[in-house]
Amino acid sequence: MQPSLVQRTAQVDAIVTEAYARIQPAVSVVAVGGYGRRELFPYSDVDLLLLTPGPVQGVAEFLQRLWDSGLRIGHSVHTPAECCEIHEGNLELTISLLDQRYLCGDEAPYAALHQLFPKFVASQRDDIVSHLAAMTRGRHAKHGNTIYHLEPNVKEFPGGLRDIHVMHWLHELGCGNPVPYDDAQAFLFDLRIKLHHFFHRDNNFLTFEAQDQLSDDPAQFMRNYYRHARQIDRAVLRLLELSEPAARSLFGQFRDWRSRLSTPEFTLSRERVLLRHPAQLETDPSIVPRLMIFVARHQVALAPDTEMRLQNAPAMQWSWPALRGLLALPRCSNALHALADLNLLERIIPEWAHIDCLVVRDFYHRYTVDEHTLVTLDALENLAASKDPRRDRFARLFSETDHPEILRLALLLHDIGKGAGQGDHAIRSVEIARAALHRLQVPEQDQATVFFLIEHHLDLSSIMTSRDLSDSSTALRIAAASGTLEQLKLLTLLTYADISAVNPTAMTDWRLEQLWQTYLVGYQELTRELESERIDNLENTPTAAEFLEGFPTRYLKTHTPAQIASHLDLAQRLNAVELVRVKGAYQVTVVSPDRPFLLASISGALASFGMNILKAEAFANRRGQSLDTFVFDDPHRTLELNPGESERLHDVVLEAVLGKLDVEKLMQKRRRPPIHSRIAPHISFNNMLSESSTLVEIVAEDRPALLYDLTNAISSEGANIEVVLIDTEARRALDVFYVTANGGKLSSERMTELKARLFNVCRS
Amino acid sequence: MKKIEAIIQPHKLEEVKEALKAIGIDGMTITEVRGHGRQKGHKEVYRGMEYQVDLLPKVKLELVVTDARFDEVIQTVVSSARSGKIGDGKIFVFDVAEAIRIRNDDRGEGAL
Numbered sequence: 001m002q003p004s005l006v007q008r009t010a011q012v013d014a015i016v017t018e019a020y021a022r023i024q025p026a027v028s029v030v031a032v033g034g035y036g037r038r039e040l041f042p043y044s045d046v047d048l049l050l051l052t053p054g055p056v057q058g059v060a061e062f063l064q065r066l067w068d069s070g071l072r073i074g075h076s077v078h079t080p081a082e083c084c085e086i087h088e089g090n091l092e093l094t095i096s097l098l099d100q101r102y103l104c105g106d107e108a109p110y111a112a113l114h115q116l117f118p119k120f121v122a123s124q125r126d127d128i129v130s131h132l133a134a135m136t137r138g139r140h141a142k143h144g145n146t147i148y149h150l151e152p153n154v155k156e157f158p159g160g161l162r163d164i165h166v167m168h169w170l171h172e173l174g175c176g177n178p179v180p181y182d183d184a185q186a187f188l189f190d191l192r193i194k195l196h197h198f199f200h201r202d203n204n205f206l207t208f209e210a211q212d213q214l215s216d217d218p219a220q221f222m223r224n225y226y227r228h229a230r231q232i233d234r235a236v237l238r239l240l241e242l243s244e245p246a247a248r249s250l251f252g253q254f255r256d257w258r259s260r261l262s263t264p265e266f267t268l269s270r271e272r273v274l275l276r277h278p279a280q281l282e283t284d285p286s287i288v289p290r291l292m293i294f295v296a297r298h299q300v301a302l303a304p305d306t307e308m309r310l311q312n313a314p315a316m317q318w319s320w321p322a323l324r325g326l327l328a329l330p331r332c333s334n335a336l337h338a339l340a341d342l343n344l345l346e347r348i349i350p351e352w353a354h355i356d357c358l359v360v361r362d363f364y365h366r367y368t369v370d371e372h373t374l375v376t377l378d379a380l381e382n383l384a385a386s387k388d389p390r391r392d393r394f395a396r397l398f399s400e401t402d403h404p405e406i407l408r409l410a411l412l413l414h415d416i417g418k419g420a421g422q423g424d425h426a427i428r429s430v431e432i433a434r435a436a437l438h439r440l441q442v443p444e445q446d447q448a449t450v451f452f453l454i455e456h457h458l459d460l461s462s463i464m465t466s467r468d469l470s471d472s473s474t475a476l477r478i479a480a481a482s483g484t485l486e487q488l489k490l491l492t493l494l495t496y497a498d499i500s501a502v503n504p505t506a507m508t509d510w511r512l513e514q515l516w517q518t519y520l521v522g523y524q525e526l527t528r529e530l531e532s533e534r535i536d537n538l539e540n541t542p543t544a545a546e547f548l549e550g551f552p553t554r555y556l557k558t559h560t561p562a563q564i565a566s567h568l569d570l571a572q573r574l575n576a577v578e579l580v581r582v583k584g585a586y587q588v589t590v591v592s593p594d595r596p597f598l599l600a601s602i603s604g605a606l607a608s609f610g611m612n613i614l615k616a617e618a619f620a621n622r623r624g625q626s627l628d629t630f631v632f633d634d635p636h637r638t639l640e641l642n643p644g645e646s647e648r649l650h651d652v653v654l655e656a657v658l659g660k661l662d663v664e665k666l667m668q669k670r671r672r673p674p675i676h677s678r679i680a681p682h683i684s685f686n687n688m689l690s691e692s693s694t695l696v697e698i699v700a701e702d703r704p705a706l707l708y709d710l711t712n713a714i715s716s717e718g719a720n721i722e723v724v725l726i727d728t729e730a731r732r733a734l735d736v737f738y739v740t741a742n743g744g745k746l747s748s749e750r751m752t753e754l755k756a757r758l759f760n761v762c763r764s
Numbered sequence: 765m766k767k768i769e770a771i772i773q774p775h776k777l778e779e780v781k782e783a784l785k786a787i788g789i790d791g792m793t794i795t796e797v798r799g800h801g802r803q804k805g806h807k808e809v810y811r812g813m814e815y816q817v818d819l820l821p822k823v824k825l826e827l828v829v830t831d832a833r834f835d836e837v838i839q840t841v842v843s844s845a846r847s848g849k850i851g852d853g854k855i856f857v858f859d860v861a862e863a864i865r866i867r868n869d870d871r872g873e874g875a876l
Contacts, residue, residue, distance in 0.1 A: 465774055465775070466778055468775045468847065509819075510796040510797070511796070513820075517821075
């Protein structure tokens, strides 16, 4: 117990008893609420219950005397029977009676209450508990279900004193253990006393002013506050969960039905995951990542028992594959929140401690840095589920990203350098992230992407508010900052999530539009550069220079030195085909002299094997050598199930490259009756973007052999394909071609003809 | 007293604020707004999706100045917000009947 509160209670007891002795109305005087618990804060109301069997004389005079003595009295007058009724309006009284303490006066009414009340509570227990739970959850919801407020109310907000009371009441109602007077409770008691003295009234808001006055280091002080509040918040939610009577509703039955999700390791009870063999935590720590993946995949929560065991389990190291497995799931932020709540995120990424409960005090930020970071992941997740048409375009962008786990990893670390010294926190975050990713053994290429995203995470939001988007220098700046289209997309999504997580209303329509315009400006510039920016004057070995000169600069940005070296190797042969497996798909790389129909032949060869082309890139160097890369998946598992097929595919592609294959004949065998496409094709031509070629952009429903048909149509029109970038997203193919005819841009007649042909291809 | 309401390009905000600060004008209200004037909206095509961009992001700046400083402030806003391109924005001017400081009930120009 807090000694000064007990002392004040005793003083007030003496005043009340003395006032009673002078008037002696025929009532029992009972202390209730905080006063009943002997927790009377300096400026809190003194809550009294006057128990009486009926109307009595002298009550007004008694209260008058107490008022005059300077006490702030809150009183109610009831019969013992009234105290044992349950209805909505009475709940507060019922709960305050859980802390009753007889002070003085007529003993008979109190004796009656003493006899009735325990029976009443016992018979109505479930109802009282449900009411209390509903009230608590309602109060939490009203305050955003978060402890992280910059100016919290230390009594009412989640993690505040009220939650300690709730736990205490639940214990009185037979749920849970007695609430110990621990560090967290002592901290809040002490804080509330100080606040009362600071404001000279019952004000429980820990305002900025109070924070400055009550401590020398407000940031550290608030960190302390959040850590204690978090402990209380978690404890009360856990106890509520255990105390609430099992739901008898239809939803409850549904939840039980969901228990079929159980696996040999985990079982579900009321949407909460339990470990079947808790001892496994000791022997096989790798169960933890599997558990969290289960939590994310099925969108369920950990059972209180599981949480406790996890916290007590021996520290485990997560490998990158384990973390990647979690971050790659479309909905994983619930699992990350859980890890953070249990202080387990710090075990996976010890650097997390830098931002744990870290306050950034400014007008805009609503959350502490760690909470902000987790909310960015929520924002990304909500994007995919959003039905808001204004967010649709960002959602599409997100569905185009190949490695959402890299984006999520960058988000987790983007602010990790905050609170670690002066200067640009983006740069510090990169430094700190470097150590973390090195320890996790994240592949170097992915590391580079994460560092890039962290370093530039403020660039787009700064450009969108301070640069003229219609100025060509802004376009160049965005393109230079992002390097490639893929990185620009990731950076746009990161910025989207980052702004959305500043506070619930930070992502206004205004910002949404500005960010999109910024993305568009960069997108157009990067697409234009595909054709116009060529590699030139390389200070390289003569062979390397000869091979590379004339490729778009994109080539250098999207390939590692090892990949370039392997392309150089291939280039030593006149016609080279290489087939490799990459991350769940296949990739074929072709280096050969450029010729009409080359691209069509290769895509036809792949299609004839039933391969589904996901991505493709093709460009030629100054010597007329073309480098074509296709990434495809194998929906029928032909290559996996038939060991010889890989070699045959290689040979068929080589034949196609050499022009020895009648692709059209091969294709005819595989043609299926046309399915009417559900996505209206979009085909646009642009003669302005490039100095020497025409840009053809095609968006169409993806289908087998689409790329073959498109490239075939372009070549049949006598047009030469200079640069190609093919992507797919869900069921849509997103194709960019730069084409020429007779060494220049397409004439308007040719464009009209080609457009008609391409439309036919997309519609069939 | 005059109230100046200027709708300007977002990227010009910092410049305008700096210019006003340089002539000693610190107090202003800034709102992120969307709208269109003669610039109208335009249709935008991105990967086969058409977006009608009919409300363009702008920034609205509001400030109240004494009659004595009015011309100078307008000159400052105009010259710092101008890029010469379509979409630079507009300024509207209103007469202000009274200004009251809530804290101490100061009235008139003294309350600015």
